[in-house]
Amino acid sequence: xxxxxxxxxxxxxxxxxxxxxxxxxxxxxxxxxxxxxxxxxxxxxxxxxxxxxxxxxxxxxxxxxxxxxxxxxxxxxxxxxxxxxxxxxxxxxxxxxxxxxxxxxxxxxxxxxxxxxxxxxxxxxxxxxxxxxxxxxxxxxxxxxxxxxxxxxxxxxxxxxxxxxxxxxxxxxxxxxxxxxxxxxxxxxxxxxxxxxxxxxxxxxxxxxxxxxxxxxxxxxxxxxxxxxxxxxxxxxxxxxxx
Numbered sequence: 001x002x003x004x005x006x007x008x009x010x011x012x013x014x015x016x017x018x019x020x021x022x023x024x025x026x027x028x029x030x031x032x033x034x035x036x037x038x039x040x041x042x043x044x045x046x047x048x049x050x051x052x053x054x055x056x057x058x059x060x061x062x063x064x065x066x067x068x069x070x071x072x073x074x075x076x077x078x079x080x081x082x083x084x085x086x087x088x089x090x091x092x093x094x095x096x097x098x099x100x101x102x103x104x105x106x107x108x109x110x111x112x113x114x115x116x117x118x119x120x121x122x123x124x125x126x127x128x129x130x131x132x133x134x135x136x137x138x139x140x141x142x143x144x145x146x147x148x149x150x151x152x153x154x155x156x157x158x159x160x161x162x163x164x165x166x167x168x169x170x171x172x173x174x175x176x177x178x179x180x181x182x183x184x185x186x187x188x189x190x191x192x193x194x195x196x197x198x199x200x201x202x203x204x205x206x207x208x209x210x211x212x213x214x215x216x217x218x219x220x221x222x223x224x225x226x227x228x229x230x231x232x233x234x235x236x237x238x239x240x241x242x243x
Contacts, residue, residue, distance in 0.1 A: 004084030005169030007230075008161075008195075009075065010186055011090045011097070014175020014202055018220045019066045021094055041151050049132040049145075056146040057129045059093075060112045068100035071174065071219035074227040076101035081231055087164045091176065091183055093148055108155040108183065114147035123147055155182065165189045172198045172226075175219050178205030187211060200226065 013021070038044050039055045068076075075088060079102045088105045090097055093112045097105050110116070115126035115134070119141035126147070134144035149155050165171065171190035178184050187197050187210045199211040200222050208214050215222055 004082065005196075006085035006164075006167055007082065007087075007170045007172065008164050008168040008186075008190065009086070009088045010171070010173045010176060010183060011075070011088065011092060012174070012176030012183070013092060014177075015069075015071050015090075015219050015223075016066075016092050016094050016096055017175070018069045018071065018218060019096055021062075021066055021092075021096075036151065040148065042153065045145060045150070053130055053132050053146065056112065056148065060127070061129075063094055063112060066094075066096070068096045069220045071223040072096045072100035072102070074224040075174075078227045078230065079104050085164075085168070087161075087168075089161055089164075089183075089186075091180065106157045106161065108149070108157060108161065110146070110148040110156065112146070112148075115144045116147035117141060117143050118145050119143040158182070161186070162189065165195075166193045168193075168195045170198070171195045172200065173205075173207075173211070174200045174223060176201065176205060178207030178210075198226075 034055060038048070039052050045052045075097065079086060079088065086104050088097065088102055089108055090105065091109050093107065093110055095111065095113055113125060113127055115124050115130055116122070117136035117139060120136060120139040122136055122138040124137065130144060130146060133142040135142050136144055165186055166189070168190055171187060173187060176183065184207055187207060191197050191210070197211045197213070199205065199208055199214040200219060201208070201214065201216060202218060203216060204214065215226075
């Protein structure tokens with residue numbers, strides 16, 4: 001039996017869309033009815049903190065009405081059963097991967113159920129509304145904000161992600177637009193270091209041409225099938241991509 005390949009998986013809005021969570025951008029360049037510039041930049045927070053906090057309060061509250069779908073559950077199964085190295089990197093700020101059971105997981109763009117102190121950098125679990133000027137329990141500053149990586153800010157855990165990409169044997173992108181950097185460049189990094197690359201998406205992404213293989217269709221259908229194949233005893237697998 002061959003050694004299992006090291007796997008890095010990137011998930012995007014297309015995975016959670018099948019649970020009923022709106023994708024990053026909707027028609028007309030709007031994000032759930034708002035311009036991105038109005039709710040997801042440091043300038044927006046400085047200009048209208050009440051709007052930004054209310055926007056994320058509503059998104060946080062909406063999590064109670066959605067559940068992990070078959071794609072989340074399949075990735076959680078892979079996390080639990082995969083004997084090799086595995087890292088799931090998600091661009092999503094919802095908690096559906098965790099609720100499905102995934103543990104080898106990084107939220108590179110932050111989390112709805114977390115609050116960040118803009119003064120000292122402390123991060124705390126947060127389940128309820130987050131009024132502007134909420135005081136930080138660590139430093140006392142009235143500077144708690146949604147723990148979301150705004151445009152122009154550095155995503156979380158980039159050193160760890162880059163290290164995983166440089167040593168993986170298989171990189172899989174699921175439900176991403178291929179248009180938001182730095183995540184859109186992960187396929188090139190992984191391929192540079194010799195990894196096989198696979199895209200699973202509802203439709204071709206902006207970066208589909210960069211992948212060795214693309215599979216088009218609903219994540220809730222394609223991801224469980226791919227995970228089933230990948231977990232088949234390695235002696236029967238013909239390649240890390242598993243057909």
